[in-house]
Amino acid sequence: MDFQYTAEQDELVRALRAFARKELAPRSSHWDRTGEFPHDAWRQMGELGVLGLRVPPAYGGTEGDLLTMGLAMEEIARGDFSCTYGIQLAGLAGEIIGKNGEEAIKQRWLPPTARGEAIVALALTEPGAGSDAANLACRAVRDGDHYVISGEKSGISLGMAAHAAVLFARTGAGGARGISAFLVPLDLPGVTRSPLRDMGSRSIARAVLSFDGVRVPASHRLGKEGSGFYQVMQGFDYNRILIALGCLGAAQVSLEETMTYVKERKAFGRMLAQFEGVSFPIAEAATQIDAARLLCHRGLWLADRGLPHTKESAMVKWWAPKLAVDVIHQCLLLHGHYGYTDEFPFEQRMRDVIGLEIGDGTAEVMKVIVARELMGRETRPY
Numbered sequence: 001m002d003f004q005y006t007a008e009q010d011e012l013v014r015a016l017r018a019f020a021r022k023e024l025a026p027r028s029s030h031w032d033r034t035g036e037f038p039h040d041a042w043r044q045m046g047e048l049g050v051l052g053l054r055v056p057p058a059y060g061g062t063e064g065d066l067l068t069m070g071l072a073m074e075e076i077a078r079g080d081f082s083c084t085y086g087i088q089l090a091g092l093a094g095e096i097i098g099k100n101g102e103e104a105i106k107q108r109w110l111p112p113t114a115r116g117e118a119i120v121a122l123a124l125t126e127p128g129a130g131s132d133a134a135n136l137a138c139r140a141v142r143d144g145d146h147y148v149i150s151g152e153k154s155g156i157s158l159g160m161a162a163h164a165a166v167l168f169a170r171t172g173a174g175g176a177r178g179i180s181a182f183l184v185p186l187d188l189p190g191v192t193r194s195p196l197r198d199m200g201s202r203s204i205a206r207a208v209l210s211f212d213g214v215r216v217p218a219s220h221r222l223g224k225e226g227s228g229f230y231q232v233m234q235g236f237d238y239n240r241i242l243i244a245l246g247c248l249g250a251a252q253v254s255l256e257e258t259m260t261y262v263k264e265r266k267a268f269g270r271m272l273a274q275f276e277g278v279s280f281p282i283a284e285a286a287t288q289i290d291a292a293r294l295l296c297h298r299g300l301w302l303a304d305r306g307l308p309h310t311k312e313s314a315m316v317k318w319w320a321p322k323l324a325v326d327v328i329h330q331c332l333l334l335h336g337h338y339g340y341t342d343e344f345p346f347e348q349r350m351r352d353v354i355g356l357e358i359g360d361g362t363a364e365v366m367k368v369i370v371a372r373e374l375m376g377r378e379t380r381p382y
């Protein structure tokens with residue numbers, strides 16, 4: 001076992017930590033309060049190379065290893081949790097379009113996605129199908145050299161800001177085998193968007209996207225008809241670990257800020273850190289963050305070697321967001337009333353991280369997957 005990062009990974013962590021502290025953290029609460037989409041931060045992340053980590057080199061990316069991507073998620077989350085959506089969604093778009101798109105689609109969309117100039121959302125969830133994601137109602141019907149798409153997608157991160165979406169629609173019979181993926185430019189006639197007022201990650205413009213007879217050239221289908229569900233599920237396995245590391249980054253920076261604070265703040269003639277009621281929760285949080293991070297790294301290590309990692313992915317996807325919410329909550333409390341104000345980042349971080357207890361698969365669904373991996377498919381409830 002080798003717990004040492006490579007020289008390149010060390011350098012990336014150093015550069016991203018400085019970037020997150022100088023460029024993201026000071027603007028994070030402004031983005032939260034105004035709901036302004038951080039376009040310039042996206043371009044800066046593009047310049048730093050973190051939006052092209054799953055884009056093939058021929059299209060402006062680096063197609064790096066997943067552990068490096070996980071390190072990037074954790075570092076960016078230290079500055080602004082919402083910006084981690086840039087890394088994971090540019091990663092999924094890069095992977096799905098890069099592996100399944102026609103040449104013209106790759107050339108049109110991948111280089112600007114890696115530069116942070118084009119924003120590509122992932123549109124799977126529908127008002128009537130979330131956890132039961134293979135039960136999509138959105139349809140794509142072949143009409144000559146086009147498909148005509150009709151349906152609604154809800155809870156779509158980046159939805160108001162995106163230039164295009166990787167959209168999943170039914171082209172065949174019911175179930176997973178009837179689902180195909182498409183690259184849909186969002187300026188086509190028949191597309192409308194409505195913003196959602198979520199409790200956290202307000203800057204990343206989550207939306208409902210409606211498609212009313214939207215005509216998309218058949219060349220925009222990604223891969224074969226019926227392969228869409230498998231494309232997204234393959235990416236979800238490692239993406240869930242990346243999300244977990246983003247959550248741990250928000251928890252880690254909160255804990256570090258709290259350790260500084262409880263050594264400065266005094267009560268009853270002593271520094272707060274001298275009370276065991278203060279130092280023990282900090283020791284417990286540090287232990288649990290470290291353990292969760294190690295499980296994430298093992299999952300990415302497996303993924304980088306093409307080995308099964310579904311179980312590890314589902315384990316950290318239920319655990320890390322919950323752990324992060326608990327740790328940030330504890331950090332908020334250890335700051336007393338100051339922690340409860342929006343002068344400090346804890347309430348925002350809690351709101352942001354709670355979203356990932358749901359997004360990309362709820363804790364309950366993750367536990368169904370872990371149980372299935374441990375005890376066999378016959379234990380699934382459906």
Ligand SMILES: Cc1cc2nc3c(=O)[nH]c(=O)nc-3n(C[C@H](O)[C@H](O)[C@H](O)COP(=O)(O)OP(=O)(O)OC[C@H]3O[C@@H](n4cnc5c(N)ncnc54)[C@H](O)[C@@H]3O)c2cc1C
Binds near residue numbers: 130362
């Ligand atoms: C922050 C955030 C970001 C998101 N970003 C995107 C995005 O970019 N693109 C996209 O397509 N979607 C996105 N979503 C949608 C997200 O993927 C869904 O919300 C999620 O899959 C859950 O689906 P649902 O909301 O329909 O809940 P439901 O599926 O209706 O679940 C409701 C409750 O029932 C429970 N439940 C359901 N089935 C079972 C079961 N078998 N066993 C036990 N409990 C069960 C769930 O755990 C949950 O508690 C996002 C959501 C959030 C919150």
